[in-house]
Amino acid sequence: MSQPPQLLLLPGLAADERMWRGVLPHMPEALRPVVATAHQDATLHTIEDFAARLLAQHAGPLVLAGASMGGMVAMEAARQAPERIAGLALLGTTARPETPDMRALREAAIELFEQGRLREVIEPNVAFAFHPDNATRPELVQAYLDFVLGAGAAHLVRQNRAVIHRPDARLHLPGVACPVLVVCGEADQLTPPECSAEIAALVPHADHTLLAHSGHMLTMEQPEAVNHLLVQWLARNGWI
Numbered sequence: 001m002s003q004p005p006q007l008l009l010l011p012g013l014a015a016d017e018r019m020w021r022g023v024l025p026h027m028p029e030a031l032r033p034v035v036a037t038a039h040q041d042a043t044l045h046t047i048e049d050f051a052a053r054l055l056a057q058h059a060g061p062l063v064l065a066g067a068s069m070g071g072m073v074a075m076e077a078a079r080q081a082p083e084r085i086a087g088l089a090l091l092g093t094t095a096r097p098e099t100p101d102m103r104a105l106r107e108a109a110i111e112l113f114e115q116g117r118l119r120e121v122i123e124p125n126v127a128f129a130f131h132p133d134n135a136t137r138p139e140l141v142q143a144y145l146d147f148v149l150g151a152g153a154a155h156l157v158r159q160n161r162a163v164i165h166r167p168d169a170r171l172h173l174p175g176v177a178c179p180v181l182v183v184c185g186e187a188d189q190l191t192p193p194e195c196s197a198e199i200a201a202l203v204p205h206a207d208h209t210l211l212a213h214s215g216h217m218l219t220m221e222q223p224e225a226v227n228h229l230l231v232q233w234l235a236r237n238g239w240i
Helices: 047-057 069-080 100-114 118-129 138-151 153-164 193-202 223-236
Strands: 006-010 062-067 085-091 180-185 207-211
Touching: 006 069, 047 069, 047 153, 062 069, 069 085, 069 153, 085 223, 100 118, 100 153, 118 138, 138 153, 180 193, 180 223, 193 207, 207 223
Parallel strands: 006 062, 062 085, 085 180, 180 207
Antiparallel strands: none
């Protein structure tokens, strides 16, 4: 590629740039890092739609760093336009389709969201989103609640439905030719380490790291470690 890639940071479900607040300022300026916003468009309803809009919004070669749902979007973008994707960093995510049990849980949550009962779902989710030590840090928990509750019911319903119907990325991952970094919190209960191990096993020559003292929200729980891993990976691949 004659043009240096742009680094896009893709938030998870109901998240925004605040999920990347401890990471974005430390990314190399040469890669013009920005937090992607395609998933926030209320007219889009599937992971495939989010990926297509992302590709339409950002020209040229891209390095995609996706956390949770953002990782699902990143993998789908690599399926839709492999020639555009210079690299993938997949953080706390899964390539698997939705399981029947998780679908039932999400459908029940969607019913509560549609009734405006957001806190009944989101506040108990803190215990699953964070490492036990981090779930007791008030500033961290409040930051999480601020952006998830702030997203609103319609946003939560739309994105949960998109995740329910996500494609099985395992089908195309063996054909991914770009460099791939896979990172997971050791205590991730939402996309457990086995999910990241599966991605790393499917993608040829993927780098794979487990982060200590981190759950699912690793960009918030261990931003310094995430920054270190990302910058090292970007440098190893000659992008900085």
